[in-house]
Structures are given as structure tokens and as C-alpha cells.
Amino acid sequence: DAKTTQPTSMDCAEGRAANLPCNHSTISGNEYVYWYRQIHSQGPQYIIHGLKNNETNEMASLIITEDRKSSTLILPHATLRDTAVYYCIVRVSNFGNEKLTFGTGTRLTIIP
Amino acid sequence: KAGVTQTPRYLIKTRGQQVTLSCSPISGHRSVSWYQQTPGQGLQFLFEYFSETQRNKGNFPGRFSGRQFSNSRSEMNVSTLELGDSALYLCASSLEPRNEKLFFGSGTQLSVL
Numbered sequence: 001d002a003k004t005t006q007p008t009s010m011d012c013a014e015g016r017a018a019n020l021p022c023n024h025s026t027i028s029g030n031e032y033v034y035w036y037r038q039i040h041s042q043g044p045q046y047i048i049h050g051l052k053n054n055e056t057n058e059m060a061s062l063i064i065t066e067d068r069k070s071s072t073l074i075l076p077h078a079t080l081r082d083t084a085v086y087y088c089i090v091r092v093s094n095f096g097n098e099k100l101t102f103g104t105g106t107r108l109t110i111i112p
Numbered sequence: 113k114a115g116v117t118q119t120p121r122y123l124i125k126t127r128g129q130q131v132t133l134s135c136s137p138i139s140g141h142r143s144v145s146w147y148q149q150t151p152g153q154g155l156q157f158l159f160e161y162f163s164e165t166q167r168n169k170g171n172f173p174g175r176f177s178g179r180q181f182s183n184s185r186s187e188m189n190v191s192t193l194e195l196g197d198s199a200l201y202l203c204a205s206s207l208e209p210r211n212e213k214l215f216f217g218s219g220t221q222l223s224v225l
Contacts, residue, residue: 036214043116043202043216044155087155102147102155 004088009107018075020106022088025069032091033064035073036102037084044087044102047073083110114138116205116217124223130191133220137184137205143167144186145214146178149200158201161186162209190222198224 005023012018024033032051036044048055048062050071055062061074075082087105117136125131137144145160145168157170161180178188184205190197200221204214 042218043204044214045216046213049213101157104154 003101004090004103006086006088006103006106008104009109011109011111012075012078013111014080015077018078018082018108018110020073020075020086020088020108021070022073023070024088024090027068027090033062033068033071034089034091035060035062036087036089037082038087038105039081039084047086078108078110080110080112082108084108116203116215118201118203118217118220120220121218122221122223124225125193126225127193127195129193130189131193131222132187132189133201133203133222135186135188135203135205135217137186137203138215141205141207141215142184143206143209144180144184145204145206146186146188147202147204148172149202149219150198155202158188160209167209193224195224198222 032049034049035047037047038044048057048060050062050064052064052068062071064071085105085107087102089102116138119134123131135144143162146158147155148158149155158172158176159166159170159178160168164180164182175191178186180186200219202216202219204216206214
């Protein structure tokens with residue numbers, strides 16, 4: 001699986017959009033981009049995933065650049081409960097023999 | 113649906129002992145994977161089970177083992193505990209292996225003294 005690079009930490013004001021970037025310049029054509037988040041003392045929570053088109057669900061939007069070398073997770077109206085560590089992962093979504101690597105993620109702090 | 117259940121929530125052991133952690137996946141989920149999380153190393157993959165068979169294994173010593181039962185419940189065992197085994201152990205379940213969505217439990221916090 002391709003490696004990802006994320007900023008170590010970010011702050012965002014409550015009520016504003018939080019934009020979390022992720023670089024995955026070595027991504028290959030059949031690798032998906034996944035986002036999870038982990039709130040303190042809990043297990044990671046799935047947020048969203050995509051291949052090359054932008055995706056939106058009830059939690060967030062995922063914007064993937066045309067060359068697929070980077071992506072941005074958008075939380076449209078951040079709340080204090082969005083304070084967490086956010087992990088960007090790329091992986092092949094088919095049966096195979098590889099491991100899911102979470103990396104160190106971005107610690108997002110929502111400021112009241 | 114009930115979420116992924118891990119027991120116990122907290123555990124304290126001493127060096128040299130062995131420990132067994134339990135994970136009950138979401139009903140209908142047949143794939144279970146285990147992760148170790150420490151402040152220094154982050155989330156590291158241990159192993160994945162599907163249909164009672166280990167499908168994938170991370171880079172951990174043989175002291176770490178696991179198994180899956182016919183009802184998809186899984187256990188992991190760590191023998192001859194070391195201080196460095198102190199960590200949060202997380203279990204995740206999914207419908208099938210490599211499924212897009214992993215559902216994690218709250219983990220078992222293991223402290224080795």
C-alpha cells in the first residue's frame with residue numbers, strides 16, 4: 001500500500017469548515033483513499049473513502065485531486081466533538097495479503 | 113446492531129505472565145483483525161482472521177497469537193509478557209476481509225508491570 005503524509009496537528013474554529021490534507025503521491029491506480037478518526041480512548045471510526053471521484057456522506061466530504069496524488073477531508077461545520085486524530089490511508093480494495101497501515105495521523109483540535 | 117465488543121476493558125499483568133483478550137464482532141461480520149496501539153508506534157496491525165483461518169499477519173513475535181471461532185468471535189493471546197507489551201489492543205470487524213469499512217471496538221488497555 002502507498003504511504004501517506006499528513007500534518008501532525010491542526011486547529012479549526014467551531015462552526016467553520018475543517019480541511020484536512022493528505023499526500024499520497026505514490027498511490028497506484030487501484031488504491032482507494034480511506035479516512036478514519038479516533039477520539040481519545042475509543043477505537044478508530046470509519047469516515048469516508050473514495051477512488052477518484054469526490055465523495056460526500058453525512059459525516060464529511062472527500063476531495064481527491066485529478067492526479068490522485070493528494071486528497072482533502074472536509075468537515076463542513078466542525079463541532080467540539082470533531083476533536084480527534086484523523087488518519088488518511090490508501091489501500092487496495094480487493095482480496096489480497098496486505099496490511100492496513102494507519103500512520104500517525106493529524107490531531108485536529110476544534111477551538112470554541 | 114450491537115457494536116464490536118472487547119473484553120476486558122482494562123487489564124494489569126506482570127512480566128512473564130500470559131493474557132487472553134476477547135473480541136465479539138458485529139453480528140454478521142466474519143472478518144476480525146487485531147491492532148496494537150502505543151504512543152510511540154501508533155496503530156500497528158497484528159493479524160486478521162476470516163472463517164477461523166488467519167489470513168494475514170503483521171510483524172510481531174510468535175508470543176502474539178490469535179484464533180477465531182465458528183461464531184466469528186476471536187481471541188488473541190500474548191505469552192511471556194514484556195513491559196513493552198503495554199498497549200491498547202483494538203479489534204475490528206468487517207463483513208469480509210479487505211472490506212472498505214472496519215468497525216472498531218473500544219479496545220483493551222493492557223498494562224504490564
